[in-house]
Every structure is written in structure tokens, then in C-alpha cells.
Amino acid sequence: MISIVLSERDFDYELQALASSFFPGQKVCVLEEGQGKEPGRERLRQVLEEASACIGVYLGIEHIAVSVLFKTDCQGHGREDMAGERSGHLNGEYWRQAEKEVTGGKDWHKHQDKTAHPYRTYYKNELKRLLFLMLREIPEEFLPEGIIKRIPDWGTMTGVRPTKIPMNELLQGKSVEQVRQSLKKWYCCKEEKQELCLEIALREAGLLRQVNFEEGYSLYIGIPFCPTTCLYCSFPSYPYDKFCHLADSYLKALKKELAFVAERCRGRRLTSIYIGGGTPTALEAGQLEELLCCVRRCFPEGEFCEFTVEAGRPDSITEEKLKVLASHRVGRISVNPQTMQQRTLDLIGRKHTVADTVRAFCMAREMGFSNINMDLIVGLPGETAMDFEDTLNQVRKLGPDSVTVHSLVIKRASRLRSVLEEGGNPLERESARERQMEQMLALSRQFASEEAYAPYYMYRQKNSAGHFGSSGQENIGYARKGKECLYNILIMEEMQTIMAAGAGASTKLYNPEKKIVSRVENVKSITDYISRIDEMLSRKEKMCFQT
Template structure:
């Protein structure tokens, strides 16, 4: 256990997450800050400690970064290693690259500044710069006045994977309430469509959970409802995250195809049977191959596959084997996640150890090389709290197959209206306003509104879910 104390509550977040990045497997707890103690201090189980005083003057953004760099160097010396993303602990490192591109910075100037100011490695700095450029080009296709994106969440899975912390439930436990859920979901969609009169979605994304946990008839009912309520003609992208291969049937794929879906996911996470069994995915490697080939035979020409680097018991050789099987299938895009274990995930409460930072580094490098061999370029990037080894999640795609919604959810350039249990809407305002709940009257032009995560609570409180969005839409 590592204990942290900090005199300034506003800096505790930085201190905590940097310690977690250097010691991902350790429990980190807070101790009350004391006026007489160093500004920030970490006490380790071996009896050693690190401490740091704050620079003189006001602790503004520049002063915090100076403190971050000093704290980083202490931790790097103790662990004898560096973090690929340096002092950055946020989930959107490409935002800084996007900002500097919009300010007309030159590439070399940005790379030097990023490495010096945030201690980011050259490799990651270049990756952020290149991805920001691809994101810029894709975002130009959006309708800035009448456009928005729509997310529809289906919180059911055949079984719940041990690493999962999303608001999803086992279909076996919820099979008697799926229709009740769809009825509530359609009420929320009705409300959103009424408030979106005169506007049309640029992208629609049906995620989960596993949307193809629904029966073919239920899936058709949902897709018909979306088509009735929203103008889905000329969408830039329409995605259904089919996900689990054991839920994908020819009948469901035909329903999806008939409704104009342009992009689907067939997500193995790994092609190692031992790992699939360990993490609770009740399907085989062959199921993945057959589901992918079935979709190809039906004419789907934009298929994504997801992989996770750092799953328990896997090493770089396992990743190489997985990537070889993926290359044989030839997906149009590949999303590679570094494992992030949150408290809500079963893996976080059980003795299932993630891969080490060095192992994950090797895996992600192998994935990048495999993506290059398949003609896939990195087009979006994000990070998560508690991500193993301080790494990132990267989406690779063929030039014309990049997932626009994936970029939107990260860059927050357009309103995303989200329906379903646990779904999070991001409403971009025309003018900044005081952030709700902010004691310091902090201004924002982005309002986040989250639906309740519990499936039964969502069904029972659907009117509340719609009312919370209503006051902010199109302000």
C-alpha cells in the first residue's frame, strides 16, 4: 500500500494518478494533508518515502506542471523507468496536439515543446501529432449547424467479462426485462427526436454491452424505431457494435444490413482460447473466425475488431499469435486497448494479474506493426484511468474506414445525444455558461448528462432521464 498526503486538495489528483501510473498494481490511499508536512508526500510499504515542496507563488497551470515534472522525476528515479506519456494523466492527449495544429504550429516545434513541457516520449509525441491531423480532416465533414451524433446503448451481454466495468448485465439475468428496457429506450428516443426537429445526425452508434444480444426481432424493432424518428439518410457513418461472436447470426446480420448500417464490430479481444476461458467470454476462437467470415460473405466491407493488450496470462508471443490470426482475416479497422481494470470490474476484485508495463509495451508495438502490414493507419487515441503501464488505446483503420464517432467522443466538437442505461450525453453549447455544481463559477461550453447505470432504475426512471437533457438541448 502507498499512502499519499497533499496540502492542496486541487493537486491531489495529479499526485495520485502519477503514483498509480508508476505503480499500477499497488493500492494507493489518501492521508489528510497537514500544514507542517511537505506539500506532497508518498509513503511506501518498504518504509521509504518521497516528498516535495511546492514552488513559490500561486499554484496556477504552469506552476502545477513544474510540480508535476519534479514529482515525475522523483518517481522515475525510484522506479528506474519512464512513462511513455510523461506527466499527462488525462484521457485525451491528442487534444493538445489538435489545439496546436489549429494555432498553426509546425510539427518540429510541437514535438520539441510536447517532450519538454510534458516529458512525453518522442514516439508518443509523434503519434499524437499524426492522429490529430487525421482527426482534423475527418471532422471537416461534419455539419456544424444542424448536425449531431446519436448513441444508443444496449446494456446486455451473454456473460459479463471479468475485466468489464461497463453498465451491462448478463442476458440470462435480464431476459424477462429486455422488452421493458426497449420500451423505455424508445421513449427516450422519442423525446430526443422531438427536440431535434430540423436537425439530423451525422453518425449513429449502437453500442453496449452487446447490441446483438437482442434477438433478430428485437434488433429489427429497435432499428425500425430509429429510422422512424431520425433522418438517417446520408449518414456519414452508422455503426452497430456486434461485438461478441457468440451473438452474431446470419439472421441478425441481414437485419443490420437491411437497415443501412455501414460499420460493424466483431470483437475477439484475444485469439487465445485459454484467455477467453479465463476472462469469462463463452465463445471460441473459431466462433470469431466464423462470425467474421459470415459478415464478409454478406457483403459487410467495414468491419472493426478489438483487441486488449495485457490480459491475464498473456505475453508478447500470445499477442503475436493473435495478430497473425487477425491478419489472416483482414479487418478494415483494428482497435488496440491497453488493459484498464476499474473497481467495478470483477478482475479488479479477483487474483487475475494484468501484464506488466514492459509486456504491454511489446504487445502494443507488435500491434502497431501488424496494423501497418494490413494497411491500417492510427486515426484516434484515448486513455483511461487505471490503464496498465501508462499506455493508451489506439484505433487503426484503412484510409476511408476510420470511425468518425470514435473521434467525436474524444474530441468533443459536436453534441452527442446518448440514450440508454449508463449512456452519457455531451452537449456542446453555443455560448459558455457556468458549470453546473461548480462552486467557483467555472465556465464551460460542454455539458455532460449521464443516465443511471442500473438497468432496472433506468426503466423505472425514464421520464427523469429525458427531463435532465431537455433544459440543455440546443442552448
């Protein structure tokens, strides 16, 4: 365990995430020293009795300080370098400390509105950079047994939306070179991540200029039913065979919420609609028709420019359901195999075959769907880089219009976590998985380049299967020109309000003046959603539409 001792509780989430990215697999806890007191070496020694390593952080008005202390078997001497950083390894201890002056001089972080204070971003970046540079220089041979160090490719950028930073800087009028230098100096990103971030941000900006998204909104509709629950899944989903008796009541409540949203948003431009889940095509064809008729009635054609239905599981896609989608002019669908390896599909509980994927995709093409996405996952249990390369070659033959490559995320709520944690040395097991995933991601980049797919959106999640549960790998959407999904860009960059309907759906209200997003959550349980729909509409009315 690694303990972070703060002079006062602020920036704890950011510092905890950064420490976790350096020391994967380690639990990182945060303690508060209190009264703004700087945690000194003796205080860290006390904490070290219960931890493998300690990090002390002083949040001063005019200067900040970071120190690290841990036990080591190596012997050596102390030193002070040119920058005033002090370090040493004496008497079985490794000690390192660094300080930095910060501009301002005002006690800004004690203000009631400190989270919105313009000085906060500068202060936070200086603090994270100081910690990053110090942790980067710790010699691995001095680390306690059982702790390994990784220098994160993304530097200090621990958030799930790394392209937001270059996107905002580009919109502020900075040149590409200025943004590149910012990613290098302030955020300590490796060169390949700098270029990936910039490429996607530039492409996103170009696509967004083509639509009037600033004054509009988008709509997410959640269908929580699935044919079965996949081993790795942590989303709210209900096997349709077991919960089909609730489907009609769920649709009744959902239609009520859609009518409410349509009425309250009347007069605003609708940019895109995205129906996801779950698996929307787990519904019967008649139920799907009922839902789409409601959507068309509430949001007449011409009010939005993009309509996506995440059909998802190939075993849920039938000719009748595709006809329903086509009749309502759904422009973009997903057929998501996740893998084209049958033994993996059986292991993760997908309950469909590779042949089902090919059948569903070809049937959709024959019916005229000209924008089909396929989702793939790298890091599935038991798969090698050779398996993933074979999956890519099978997808290549089908020729989807876009491919989204996800790094496996092992959430606490998924059954896969317990499966992967069984047996073996965890460090060796995770190191091997990390190497495999890096090879797979390299193969996906090569595949995208060869097939004229360009990366157009990206996000990261906590607890990806590589990097010992850290956010080491990215999820990247690749698309051929003109086949990108606007909704994916808008939801990732948080530059527009996303109204959300359905169980477990989260509305994101964007404030363009403050450039912040607030959330309004729906209950996750289907039965609660059905019985409490009026309560949720009242809450939406109060939080979304009463100013």
C-alpha cells in the same frame, strides 16, 4: 502510501495522477495544509510517520514550490544546484525542493470562476512540469523499500485524451514543429509519444474537415445486454438469458427516449449514430428490427453520414440479425474476438470459440458488410507475447477493415481484479505483466504497419494492466484509409455534443464558446431506467434543451 500536502486544495486530482504515474502500485492521498501555508520540512516529517514518502506543494500567487521527503538507508550530503533546486540525503532522510516564479501577479485562483480562468492552464502546466522534473531526478537507490519509480512516457499528460492538446494547438494555427516542441517542453513527452500524438491529431483533423461537425451532434444508443459477463468487464451489462424478460420493456422505454431526442434535436445535423453496449446483437432478431425501425423513423436517412452497430460477441451474431442490420443500411459493424486463443476465451468467460469468430466475420463479409472492425485486448490473463502474435496472424488472414487494440483495464468492479491479485510478489508479478504488454503493443504496431492500418484515434484509461495500474499504455484504433469511425474521433476529442439514450448512457453537452463538456447521466440499472424514464426525460429537457 505517498502523501501529497497542499498549501490549499486545488490541482489535487492532477498532482495525484502524476505522482501515481511515477510510483505505480502506491496509494496516493492528498492532505490540505490550510490557509495557503507552505508545507515545510517539519510538517512533512509529521506526515511521514504514516506514509512512505511525502510531497509538499505550495500554490503561491507569484511563485510555486514543490518538495519531497522520504526515509532512506543511503547516507550523503546536501547541495543546491544552479537552478536553485535544493536536495540532500542526510540522517536517513532524502529531501528535495524546487521553486518556480509564475507570471500574472493576480490572485486568480481565488476567483469563483477559477476553473474557467484562462490563466489556470498556464499555472497548472508550470506546476505539473515542476513536479515532474523533480520526481524524475530522484535516484532510485534512495527510494524506500517497496517503492519503485517509473518515468512516465507521456510526461505530465495524465489525462485519458492525450491527442486533445495537439489537436487544439493545431486548430489554433500552430505549426507541426511548434506543437512538437510544446509536447516536449511543456508536457515532457518522450519522442515516440510526441510523434504518435501528432500523427493521430493530424489524421483526425483531416477527417473532421470532411464533415460539418461543428453545428451537428452525434447519437449513442446503449444496449446493456450481453450473452455473458466477461471476467474483465466493469460496464453495466446484463446476461440476456437471465434478464431477457426485461428486454421488451427496456426497448419500449428506449424508443420513448429516442423519440424525445429526435424531436428536441430537430433541425440540427446528425453526424453519426453508434449503437453499443453491452452487446446489441444479444437482442433477438425481432427486437433488433424493432429498435432499428425506431431509429430510422426518428432519424430519417440522409440526416446522418455514419451508422455503426457494435455487434461485438461472435456467438451473438446470426445470419438473421445480419440481414436486419443490412436492411437498415448499417454501414459499420464490429466483430470482437478480443483474442484468438481458446484457453483465454474460456478463462475470461466469453463462452464462444475461435471458430465462432471466423464464422461470424466471414458471414458478414458474404452479406456485403464492407467496414468491419475487430477489437483485440493485450494483457489478458495467462497470455504471452507469442500468444498475441498468433492472434494477430489469425486476424491478418481475415483482413478486417479496422482493428482496435485495447490495453487490459483492471477496474475495481471487475471480477478479474481479484483473480490477478492472488499470490506472488506483487512487484515481480506486475513487472512481468508490464514487460509482456509492451511486447504485445510493439507487435500490434508492427502488424498495423504491415497491413496498411493507420492509427486514427487513441485514448488511455486509468488502471491498465501494465504499469502497476497506471495509465501507461494506450488504446489505439487502426484503420485502412476511408474506414475510420467518425464517432470514435468525436467522442474522444470532445468537439461535438453526443446525445446518449439507454441505461447507463452519458450525454456529453459541448459548449463551443467555452470549449467545455458537461455530462447528463442516465441511471445504470435496467429496472430503474424502465420505471424512471419520464424522470430522466424531464432532466434531459431541463439540462440539455432549456437555455
